[in-house]
Amino acid sequence: MDTTGHTVTITINKNQYQAVEGEILLEVARREKIDIPHLCYESSLSPYGACRLCMVEVVTCGKTEMTTACTVRVHRGLEILTDTPDVIRHRKILLELYLAEAPHSDVIKAMAIRYGVTKTRFLKKIVTGDPLLGRCVLCGLCVRVCNEIMGAGAIGFVNRGPYTIVSTPFLEENPACMGCGTCAAVCPTHAIGIEDTGEKRIMRSWSGTPVEMIRCAGCGGYIGPKPVMEYARSRIDPVMAEELQELCPACRRKQVTR
Amino acid sequence: MRIASPEDLDAVRKIGLFKIQPDRPRIAVGLATCGIAAGGNELYDRLGSIIREGGYDIELTKSGCIGFCRQEPIVSVTIPHKPLVLLHHVTSDTAEDVIKGVLQEDIPKNLALCRVKEWDHITGMIQYGEGFETIPDYHEIPFFSNQHKIILRDAGFINPEDITEYIAAGGYSTAFSVLTGRDPDSVIDEVKRSGLRGRGGAGFPTGLKWEITKKAPGSEKFIVCNADEGDPGAYMNRNEMESDPHMLIEGMLIGAYAMGISEGLIYIRAEYPLAIERLRHAIREAKSYGLLGKEIFGTDFSFDIKIAIGAGAFVCGESTALVASIEGKIGRPHPRPPRLTDSGVWGRPTDLNNVETWCNVPVIMAKGAEWYSGTGVRGNSGTKVFSLVGKVDNPGMIEVPLGTSLHRIIYDIGGGGAGGKRVKAVQTGGPSGGCIPERFFNTGVDFESLLTMGSMMGSGGLVVMDEDTDMVDIARYFINFAASESCGKCLPCREGLKHTLLILNRILAGKAGVEDITLLETLADTIQATSLCGLGQTATNPVQTTLKYFREEYDALIVQDLPDGGR
Numbered sequence: 001m002d003t004t005g006h007t008v009t010i011t012i013n014k015n016q017y018q019a020v021e022g023e024i025l026l027e028v029a030r031r032e033k034i035d036i037p038h039l040c041y042e043s044s045l046s047p048y049g050a051c052r053l054c055m056v057e058v059v060t061c062g063k064t065e066m067t068t069a070c071t072v073r074v075h076r077g078l079e080i081l082t083d084t085p086d087v088i089r090h091r092k093i094l095l096e097l098y099l100a101e102a103p104h105s106d107v108i109k110a111m112a113i114r115y116g117v118t119k120t121r122f123l124k125k126i127v128t129g130d131p132l133l134g135r136c137v138l139c140g141l142c143v144r145v146c147n148e149i150m151g152a153g154a155i156g157f158v159n160r161g162p163y164t165i166v167s168t169p170f171l172e173e174n175p176a177c178m179g180c181g182t183c184a185a186v187c188p189t190h191a192i193g194i195e196d197t198g199e200k201r202i203m204r205s206w207s208g209t210p211v212e213m214i215r216c217a218g219c220g221g222y223i224g225p226k227p228v229m230e231y232a233r234s235r236i237d238p239v240m241a242e243e244l245q246e247l248c249p250a251c252r253r254k255q256v257t258r
Numbered sequence: 259m260r261i262a263s264p265e266d267l268d269a270v271r272k273i274g275l276f277k278i279q280p281d282r283p284r285i286a287v288g289l290a291t292c293g294i295a296a297g298g299n300e301l302y303d304r305l306g307s308i309i310r311e312g313g314y315d316i317e318l319t320k321s322g323c324i325g326f327c328r329q330e331p332i333v334s335v336t337i338p339h340k341p342l343v344l345l346h347h348v349t350s351d352t353a354e355d356v357i358k359g360v361l362q363e364d365i366p367k368n369l370a371l372c373r374v375k376e377w378d379h380i381t382g383m384i385q386y387g388e389g390f391e392t393i394p395d396y397h398e399i400p401f402f403s404n405q406h407k408i409i410l411r412d413a414g415f416i417n418p419e420d421i422t423e424y425i426a427a428g429g430y431s432t433a434f435s436v437l438t439g440r441d442p443d444s445v446i447d448e449v450k451r452s453g454l455r456g457r458g459g460a461g462f463p464t465g466l467k468w469e470i471t472k473k474a475p476g477s478e479k480f481i482v483c484n485a486d487e488g489d490p491g492a493y494m495n496r497n498e499m500e501s502d503p504h505m506l507i508e509g510m511l512i513g514a515y516a517m518g519i520s521e522g523l524i525y526i527r528a529e530y531p532l533a534i535e536r537l538r539h540a541i542r543e544a545k546s547y548g549l550l551g552k553e554i555f556g557t558d559f560s561f562d563i564k565i566a567i568g569a570g571a572f573v574c575g576e577s578t579a580l581v582a583s584i585e586g587k588i589g590r591p592h593p594r595p596p597r598l599t600d601s602g603v604w605g606r607p608t609d610l611n612n613v614e615t616w617c618n619v620p621v622i623m624a625k626g627a628e629w630y631s632g633t634g635v636r637g638n639s640g641t642k643v644f645s646l647v648g649k650v651d652n653p654g655m656i657e658v659p660l661g662t663s664l665h666r667i668i669y670d671i672g673g674g675g676a677g678g679k680r681v682k683a684v685q686t687g688g689p690s691g692g693c694i695p696e697r698f699f700n701t702g703v704d705f706e707s708l709l710t711m712g713s714m715m716g717s718g719g720l721v722v723m724d725e726d727t728d729m730v731d732i733a734r735y736f737i738n739f740a741a742s743e744s745c746g747k748c749l750p751c752r753e754g755l756k757h758t759l760l761i762l763n764r765i766l767a768g769k770a771g772v773e774d775i776t777l778l779e780t781l782a783d784t785i786q787a788t789s790l791c792g793l794g795q796t797a798t799n800p801v802q803t804t805l806k807y808f809r810e811e812y813d814a815l816i817v818q819d820l821p822d823g824g825r
């Protein structure tokens with residue numbers, strides 16, 4: 001990253017703002033409460049640029065060019081327009097496409113309405129038995145956190161083009177899945193289903209992968225997936241790992257205050 | 259043997275020359291994929307067994323492709339001191355006649371296509387001889403006489419599986435003089451001054467890209483050859499590699515030297531098995547002669563080429579997807595910057611050039627920038643190889659100066675519509691290009707003119723359409739291709755192209771109303787403006803150009819009063 005730490009002045013919609021050179025434009029907009037819709041951006045992940053909702057216009061020497069705000073890095077004199085007629089027009093078509101792709105997503109419906117789109121002219125996807133409930137928009141956040149942050153790589157893209165889906169390899173249960181649920185936490189459309197049955201956690205969206213749960217050493221209640229615990233232990237100081245007790249938050253509080 | 263001096267090179271050249279012009283008759287069968295498809299291998303075997311059984315003193319060998327697809331299988335015959343004769347439509351049944359004709363020095367009329375008295379390999383001249391006056395001269399055949407062969411100078415004349423024949427035609431002597439006598443920066447300068455622009459479609463100035471790569475920080479860098487060629491109807495790169503693989507290797511060697519890079523990769527699709535085989539063989543040959551590997555030509559410059567095989571996805575021709583594929587990842591593009599010249603293969607600065615771009619390099623260095631830029635038009639110097647296909651009378655692989663008019667290509671070289679039909683349009687640039695109607699055939703094929711027409715150069719496919727072609731169906735064909743080759747990463751391309759296809763299907767089925775055309779236009783506009791990579795950004799060109807130039811064909815399919823707006 002070419003962050004140099006310099007503070008620079010940039011112009012968004014004719015107003016001036018201070019920003020750090022090299023910062024992602026979308027971050028600046030968020031901080032300054034300038035509304036730019038987006039679905040696939042996450043600050044802890046590398047730039048991806050797939051949802052195309054964050055399109056803005058960059059003005060250079062009087063000419064404008066469309067780019068995604070999540071991939072533009074701030075530099076001195078950067079000039080941006082976020083709501084030009086072109087941006088609005090394309091954004092509406094993209095939202096219509098999303099309404100057809102994820103017809104069961106309330107998040108998408110609400111977002112579309114916010115930008116003036118109430119229905120789609122495109123044929124809606126027919127949803128039957130979709131493990132992602134007709135809500136997935138293929139933003140790739142789940143795949144990327146699983147890979148880049150958790151290092152598990154349990155899920156990925158299957159097929160390509162309009163047939164692309166997110167799933168486990170060969171659509172089979174995947175022991176590489178730790179059941180951590182980070183995927184579900186980042187999913188913007190709440191498409192990922194996780195079911196806790198007691199001794200097992202079932203990853204409904206990931207080919208029904210079962211994950212073993214551990215019990216609290218104090219009260220005996222189920223507290224979390226075993227692979228996550230093992231993963232955590234393997235990553236900390238061995239002495240501390242030894243002392244780490246498997247307690248639920250309530251029992252831990254009791255132990256600490258005792 | 260390792261070549262380390264001009265004398266060494268000359269010794270190999272003599273060996274090669276004796277193979278091209280032996281002291282006995284030589285028969286060479288055109289065996290690129292196209293020749294093989296037309297029955298070339300059977301013919302080669304048949305000729306071989308006749309020669310063996312008869313105990314005849316005839317040399318039988320392979321050659322690359324001369325490009326005249328319609329006349330396949332093509333065989334060339336050289337009898338000492340006589341012109342080289344190209345034979346056409348030779349089959350196993352007429353193999354006996356060929357042998358008889360060669361032995362009696364009397365070539366059967368019905369098989370003879372033309373004769374070649376001398377051939378200018380540009381890096382060297384080969385004199386064949388006089389005679390056979392009744393056979394038309396090469397320059398009397400319009401398919402050939404209207405072409406200008408620089409890149410295809412060896413194709414069909416030398417055996418692509420024999421490095422000595424390439425050297426006999428003047429090959430590697432340019433690399434030798436560059437590596438032993440030129441300053442690397444002056445090589446970049448020469449390429450810049452030649453005006454060479456990338457032949458992969460976008461036309462970026464090659465010398466400039468080399469300079470940027472050279473200046474990028476870091477000592478470990480890559481040069482990569484893009485041999486992914488995935489557009490329907492395009493086979494120029496395949497043919498270049500199958501017919502003259504050493505031209506590519508020599509080009510990459512010179513480029514590597516200019517940029518000071520010691521690792522090269524050729525990214526080639528698995529669907530090109532013969533090209534892969536010939537490249538592998540050529541790399542082995544080059545290594546055994548000391549033209550690749552350590553201390554090339556006895557200098558302290560080292561360079562090696564490895565082959566990376568792709569699974570044949572159109573999108574993997576896009577630079578960032580290509581890099582992902584080489585690294586073993588899913589072939590999906592990522593937003594630029596970073597550009598490859600900053601962070602390419604394994605994060606190192608990488609120069610990526612198309613096969614044909616590399617193939618231009620040896621001749622630029624051999625003849626100089628001024629000579630090179632004398633061909634073509636201002637800002638578009640040199641020649642371009644095209645695959646002329648579709649409903650044209652003479653389909654084939656052709657080479658013309660940039661700026662040559664479509665008219666000259668389609669009528670003078672291609673002979674107009676197949677079977678005398680009227681030509682209606684031509685699609686340039688494959689799925690990323692557009693359909694140009696006949697009334698604009700005075701347009702010259704150069705990067706800018708094609709863009710102005712709403713089309714683009716692409717890698718060089720020219721698909722001719724005649725009066726029977728349904729232009730809406732053509733648009734559907736290309737959209738179907740682009741939609742199924744979309745990587746699926748970004749929404750406009752993944753979903754937008756799918757819906758474009760659905761709308762086109764509805765129009766073709768006679769179930770669409772006027773509002774569907776409006777929706778088609780609006781959607782195409784958004785896909786073009788908002789897609790992540792070049793695939794989506796250009797994929798709607800076939801729709802937009804057919805809407806612009808052949809609107810009446812869409813209108814004819816529209817149902818005026820659809821109940822319920824058609825849905």
Ligand SMILES: Cc1cc2nc3c(=O)[nH]c(=O)nc-3n(C[C@H](O)[C@H](O)[C@H](O)COP(=O)(O)O)c2cc1C
Nearest residue numbers: 456457458484486487575576577611612615792793
């Ligand atoms: C979808 C797509 C497919 C492409 N396919 C090819 C290809 O098959 N061969 C090629 O040389 N360039 C292809 N390109 C262009 C490359 O990205 C790149 O511009 C080119 O290889 C650079 O080389 P050049 O400067 O020598 O033309 C493709 C681009 C896109 C967007």
Ligand code: SF4
Nearest residue numbers: 745747748751791794
């Ligand atoms: S434009 Fe198409 S091919 Fe390119 S990134 Fe988007 S989905 Fe993939």
Ligand code: FES
Nearest residue numbers: 038040051052070
């Ligand atoms: S947030 Fe920028 S493309 Fe998705």
